[in-house]
Amino acid sequence: AQKITQTQPGMFVQEKEAVTLDCTYDTSDQSYGLFWYKQPSSGEMIFLIYQGSYDEQNATEGRYSLNFQKARKSANLVISASQLGDSAMYFCAMRGVSNAGNNRKLIWGLGTSLAVNP
Amino acid sequence: EAQVTQNPRYLITVTGKKLTVTCSQNMNHEYMSWYRQDPGLGLRQIYYSMNVEVTDKGDVPEGYKVSRKEKRNFPLILESPSPNQTSLYFCASKGAYQETQYFGPGTRLLVL
Numbered sequence: 001a002q003k004i005t006q007t008q009p010g011m012f013v014q015e016k017e018a019v020t021l022d023c024t025y026d027t028s029d030q031s032y033g034l035f036w037y038k039q040p041s042s043g044e045m046i047f048l049i050y051q052g053s054y055d056e057q058n059a060t061e062g063r064y065s066l067n068f069q070k071a072r073k074s075a076n077l078v079i080s081a082s083q084l085g086d087s088a089m090y091f092c093a094m095r096g097v098s099n100a101g102n103n104r105k106l107i108w109g110l111g112t113s114l115a116v117n118p
Numbered sequence: 119e120a121q122v123t124q125n126p127r128y129l130i131t132v133t134g135k136k137l138t139v140t141c142s143q144n145m146n147h148e149y150m151s152w153y154r155q156d157p158g159l160g161l162r163q164i165y166y167s168m169n170v171e172v173t174d175k176g177d178v179p180e181g182y183k184v185s186r187k188e189k190r191n192f193p194l195i196l197e198s199p200s201p202n203q204t205s206l207y208f209c210a211s212k213g214a215y216q217e218t219q220y221f222g223p224g225t226r227l228l229v230l
Contacts (some may be wrong), residue, residue, distance in 0.1 A: 033217050045208055045221035052217065091161075095217065103168075104149055104212065105176060106219060108160040 002027045004092050006109035013082045014117050020067070021077040021112045023092030029053075033095035034075040035106065036066065040088040048090075051075060082116045089113050120145045122222035124209050130228045131199055139194045139225050141209030148214040150192040151176070152184065154205040155224075161208070167192055199229045 003026040013019040025034065036048040051059045051066045059066040067076040079086055090113075093106040122143045131137055143150065151166040153176075163176030167186040181203055183195040192211075196203060206226050210219040 035218070037221075043206065043226070044223045045210075047218055047220060050217055093161075103163075103166055103174065103176070104219070105151065105163040105166060106153075106161070106210075110158070110160050 002029075002094060002107050004094055004107055004109035006092055006112050008112045009110075010113045010115070012115050012117060013079075015084060016081055018078060018080045019082055019114065021079070021090050021092075021114065023075045023077065023109060025073050025075060025092075025094050027073075027094065034066070034068070035093040035095070036064070036075075036077045037091045037093060038086075038088045039091060039111070045091075049077070079114075084116050084118060087114060087116045120220075122209055122211055122220055124207075124222035124225050126225060127223060128226045130230065132230050133200055134198050137196050137199060137227075139196075139207060139209075139227070141192045141194065141222055142190050143192075143209075143211040143220075144190065145211065145213065145220070146189065147211035147216075147220075148189070149219075150186070150209065150211045151219065152182070152192070152194050153208045153210065154178065155208065156205050164194070164207075199227075201229050203227065204229050 005024045032053045034051045038046045049059050049061045049064045049066050051068045063080045065078045089111045091111045092109040125140045148169045152164040153161045155161045162178045165184040167173040209222040212219045
């Protein structure tokens with residue numbers, strides 16, 4: 001069965017420092033996609049970054065980078081130069097494969113709550 | 119602006135009173151999906167649609183209905199809401215050849 005595990009329920013980081021949020025995944029598929037989303041206290045779900053299983057380079061989007069270690073089945077999110085506005089819940093997700101083969105549902109971890117201290 | 123919209127954003131209702139949560143996207147996306155988010159359970163898929171008139175069940179479809187009569191709209195219908203359907207609901211969409219799903223702002227539903 002496909003599964004996403006986020007082992008850090010909560011994290012603290014000082015403003016302007018870097019922080020790594022952990023994500024491990026389990027799948028038997030050869031082709032899959034990994035995502036990180038941010039959910040601020042207002043509730044919306046904001047896409048941050050995507051990594052395909054065949055991508056050789058680690059994905060980067062501005063201050064966000066994804067440390068993809070395929071053999072270890074990990075897809076950690078690195079946020080550089082943290083800002084107060086980065087305080088939020090962060091979710092790791094994986095594109096699942098349904099029995100029908102065409103459902104692109106996302107399988108989600110339970111999230112990590114990040115607090116950025118001034 | 120490319121976006122997914124949901125209405126209402128907040129809703130308090132009573133058991134058994136039929137309600138509809140609307141979802142609309144302006145990106146011409148083929149794929150649309152509904153999720154619910156509950157503490158300790160994460161996000162779970164309710165229904166999805168590959169295109170107009172093509173819908174199918176996700177992981178937790180009981181108590182919900184959907185329809186896809188137009189490409190841009192994918193309403194979620196609760197015919198007889200119950201308290202266990204109190205949750206935060208998200209609609210999402212993506213293009214047929216894209217990976218990323220874009221989410222609406224969420225609808226917080228409380229069923230008394």
